[in-house]
């Protein structure tokens with residue numbers, strides 16, 4: 528069985544709680560990333576693990592293909608939304624700090640989307656994940672990369688303003704306005720100002736060390752990593 532490791536870095540998880548509802552709104556509206564994962568599923572479809580599952584968008588997609596999905600996140604609010612909006616008998620949502628994984632099960636697929644840059648000890652988490660991957664299992668990760676470790680807040684403000692008109696045509700004025708309000712909200716901007724991204728070169732070096740022979744896919748500001756445990 529999986530145990531919640533709730534001695535979690537509370538302050539950090541509370542930061543995610545603060546914008547969980549609006550984050551879910553934005554992620555649901557823009558949901559463009561699940562395709563990358565669905566295109567790269569493992570051959571065996573027994574169990575999947577999603578690290579930093581947020582409001583459960585990807586976990587819910589994976590449950591269409593896998594017998595069992597374990598989805599972990601340290602934000603109570605994100606998990607509340609996931610359980611409310613995306614519950615399934617196949618999915619187990621667990622509050623857990625990914626830096627102290629307490630998982631005594633093996634997986635056919637381990638995924639993570641836009642979460643690893645938050646981890647304090649990424650190498651030890653990658654090592655732990657490798658140990659719980661089944662033979663022929665797959666890891667598929669997506670995370671932000673940037674040549675500037677923490678981009679300036681003004682860059683996000685300008686980006687949000689620039690996207691408003693295109694977002695209005697794509698999602699309608701009401702949705703685009705709500706999206707803009709979220710992207711300019713103090714809690715979201717404060718969060719972005721605390722993010723620290725790896726450069727593309729460092730990213731490839733770190734992931735390549737733990738998953739030798741993995742391949743990388745660049746998707747805008749995100750970098751994908753795919754590795755099979757052959």
Ligand SMILES: C[S@@+](CC[C@H](N)C(=O)[O-])C[C@H]1O[C@@H](n2cnc3c(N)ncnc32)[C@H](O)[C@@H]1O
Pocket residue numbers: 540543554578579580581582584599600601602605623624625626639640641642645646
């Ligand atoms: C940017 S959101 C991405 C959520 C989801 N994967 C998505 O793409 O919609 C990052 C998520 O990682 C979670 N997270 C950050 N650090 C974590 C940690 N140490 N352990 C578990 N979850 C963490 C946050 O609570 C948040 O839900």
